[in-house]
Amino acid sequence: MIHVDTRQAVHPDHARTMDTAALRAHFLTQGMFRDGEIRLTYTHYDRFIVGGAVPAGGHLVLDKIAETRTASFLERREMGIVNIGDTGRVQAAGQDWDMAYGDVLYLGMGAGPVTFSGAGRFYITSCPAHRALPSRLVTVADAKEMKTGATETSNKRTIRQFIHPLVMESCQLVLGYTTLEDGSVWNTMPAHVHDRRMEAYLYHGMQPQSRVLHLMGEPQETRHIFVANEQAVLSPPWSIHSGAGIGGYTFIWAMAGDNVDYTDMDFVQPEDLR
Ligand SMILES: O=C[C@H](O)[C@@H](O)CC(=O)C(=O)O
Numbered sequence: 371m372i373h374v375d376t377r378q379a380v381h382p383d384h385a386r387t388m389d390t391a392a393l394r395a396h397f398l399t400q401g402m403f404r405d406g407e408i409r410l411t412y413t414h415y416d417r418f419i420v421g422g423a424v425p426a427g428g429h430l431v432l433d434k435i436a437e438t439r440t441a442s443f444l445e446r447r448e449m450g451i452v453n454i455g456d457t458g459r460v461q462a463a464g465q466d467w468d469m470a471y472g473d474v475l476y477l478g479m480g481a482g483p484v485t486f487s488g489a490g491r492f493y494i495t496s497c498p499a500h501r502a503l504p505s506r507l508v509t510v511a512d513a514k515e516m517k518t519g520a521t522e523t524s525n526k527r528t529i530r531q532f533i534h535p536l537v538m539e540s541c542q543l544v545l546g547y548t549t550l551e552d553g554s555v556w557n558t559m560p561a562h563v564h565d566r567r568m569e570a571y572l573y574h575g576m577q578p579q580s581r582v583l584h585l586m587g588e589p590q591e592t593r594h595i596f597v598a599n600e601q602a603v604l605s606p607p608w609s610i611h612s613g614a615g616i617g618g619y620t621f622i623w624a625m626a627g628d629n630v631d632y633t634d635m636d637f638v639q640p641e642d643l644r
């Protein structure tokens with residue numbers, strides 16, 4: 371069973387009028403990881419898709435969805451998959467890959483139906499592509515690691531870049547994940563925006579009772595969303611995306627847009643946030 375939820379793009383003038391329920395309905399995705407299901411959210415920001423596939427020992431096939439009106443999901447798209455569960459298998463284009471926890475799989479345009487099996491909890495990201503590039507498994511050892519932040523500023527963390535020009539080629543997709551050091555709580559502070567690219571943050575590795583206070587909105591018009599484990603926030607091009615957690619967490623960041631330049635960010639210092 372494949373379930374797709376569509377989210378329209380929201381103008382920042384509209385977003386600033388929203389109450390908590392409306393902010394959550396437009397920008398938060400909940401319940402993506404359910405046993406035996408593929409659950410996707412299609413956002414009109416850069417036509418990005420995020421979702422979950424939990425085969426729970428069975429097989430799940432992502433072949434096509436009505437929303438793209440293409441013969442196959444990947445006909446004109448590329449995909450990045452992160453396994454946030456136990457070892458599982460992904461099959462596409464006559465190849466199969468065993469994915470351990472934390473591994474990332476890139477599937478190029480035209481790879482055909484995608485089959486998920488095993489004990490994996492697969493986080494799916496996808497965006498339009500303009501040419502077929504080779505599919506590739508990127509393990510944690512292959513990723514580019516970046517240490518940033520400091521204990522004094524409560525934001526010491528490791529950023530791992532997987533689908534990134536320094537590691538491999540993609541069309542639009544840029545993806546990796548960031549893990550907070552014990553006792554550090556803040557991600558992406560100082561905050562930034564990049565109007566050229568939308569972004570999605572999937573928070574995971576959290577205790578069930580824990581929450582991340584995710585910050586969004588224009589830098590001088592911020593709002594917050596309380597996020598639970600395995601929920602994602604869709605970040606519009608005009609929005610900051612930053613957060614502080616009650617306990618430890620990891621978040622998968624994925625972007626699409628005009629460039630694949632990870633360093634292209636317009637920073638906003640804390641004193642300029644409102
Ligand atoms: O555009 C890049 C993204 O927002 C993230 O990679 C930032 C991040 O992981 C962090 O600062 O912890």
Ligand SMILES: [Zn+2]
Pocket residue numbers: 562563564569611635
């Ligand atoms: Zn960003």
